[in-house]
Amino acid sequence: MTALLALEAVEKHFPVVEGVLRPRVVGHVRAVDGVSLALNPGETLGLVGESGCGKSTVGRLALRLLAPTGGRVVLDGTDLAALAPAELRRLRQRMQIVFQDPMAALNPRMTVEEIILEPLHVQGRRDRQALRDRAAELMERVGLSPEHLRRHPHEFSGGQRQRIGIARALAPGPRLIVCDEAVSALDVSVQAQIVNLLAELQREFGLAYLFIGHDLAVVKHVSDRIAVMYLGQIVEIATKAELFARTLHPYTRALVAAIPVAHPRLRRPRARLTGDVPSAMAPPPGCRFHPRCPHAEARCSAEAPALRPVLPGHAVACHFAERFLPSPPRPNP
């Protein structure tokens, strides 16, 4: 199957400028440092990691809201960097985004109809009746009343606003939606509704999701495959079942152990992480995780581990991944 979206060794380094009179670049924040991903049509790829690990930057790079400083982003076989601005604008119909904060994601000065139809307006659609019908259809599809099209965002609840954001993303008929912490700001009950809505829409329209989140439990629920990011790099990527059956990277193990388990008998001893995330301006040499890794050895601080396939459909960036292989299958809560 050819990938819908492919990130090939994508880098995003933000220059850090100091000095007022003679500004000069004193370093780079390596927000994303050599990330390769492939997303198949109709698939959900979860992207997890703690705050500041670069997962949202990956989402923005995938949509070319940011230009990568290295590597390529390829959508449907088209290198996004090679497109003229007008061509890129047309291609944007195929890829959309849903944001975390439903308050900031909708322009408070526009009506819901204007918001939902904007992706069509900017593509030059002017057939008013057809657009109005489309807006009503989208409202119904995301579970809102078409009568509310004339209202403004502040008249809706957080969950309803998120539905409006989803309707806007659906409007141009995309094949890929980047969900950037799309449910993180919502109450748990509303979270479940939105997750279910996203799943329904995926089945109905064959959408592919790049689902970015910091809550491994939610990401686990929605994803087919999961990629774990640490300090700008992917440390482990596998199908969901595989990742939870055989968690190979020490960082992923710590994340998995941090998922709360309701049943007392199923509780495991926590592998707590100590220390803070190092600065993305000066990442540690060798494996970026080694200063916090309970299993680190001399080699880890000298040599950066490559992301390599250890099992079919399961790649890990750890020198000693094989050591964790014989771990017994974990109970699946």
Next chain:
Amino acid sequence: MTALVLRQGLLGPTARRLLRHPSFVLGAVLFGTVVVLALAAPWVTEVGPNRMAVRLRFQPPGEMFLLGSDNLGRSMWSRVVWGARLSLLIGAWVVALNAVFGILLGLLAGYFPRLDGPLMRLADALMAFPAVLLAIGIAAALGPSVTTVIIALAVVYIPRTARILRASVLVVRELDFVQAARAAGATDGRILRRHILPNCMAPLIVQLSFVFAYAILSEAVLSFLGLGAAPTEPSWGILIAEGRSYIREAWWLTFMPGAAIAVAVLGLNLLGDGLRDVLDPRLTVERT
């Protein structure tokens, strides 16, 4: 009751909150009175502003002349009311130029990082001079006329307006709905017009109300110094300048136009305070 229902139906929540804000209402009444009198000048004055009655010079305020008469026997009431026209006209022009160029430069500087440095350094350079001193310099260089005053005051206040708008743009352009518009394929022009500017209007409106007040005040200063309108066209500043020589004998020659300036400026400032409280409670006092 019907009136209340009507009012609630016709006006948005913002307008209703404004009408309940005491300083906005007082400011609007004060400034509104000045504007109405200026517009109605031919009907609220019995004699023209330049109609002389030499035998009736230096009449104190009273029955004959409401606000007294000047050294040539001209009615101060008429002169103050007609003077309001020129002062307000100049203020309105300065506000209009401020709105146009302040929005343009503020949007450009806030949205395009490449233009931000050069534009803001230019603004810094202009803002390094005290406002009135810079206006005097520009007006002196261009020669005295009403147009000169308008240009000088616009140049003085545009950097301040642009800077305030730029600050809002810097905040708004990072919001997710701007990213969403970009992801949808919106052009920079559309993003600026539909998304950024409408969400930056509150501080801009407040700033423009203060610019109006400062323009009236500064116009008086420039005219007083002889850099403004010709003495045949009375503005408030000119009236004060003319009355200055007689300040010991006839205080009303300077006091009356001065009071008019005070009422107009006070009204605008109160109005601006009210707008600020209602439109944007987070905004701190940004007086220029």
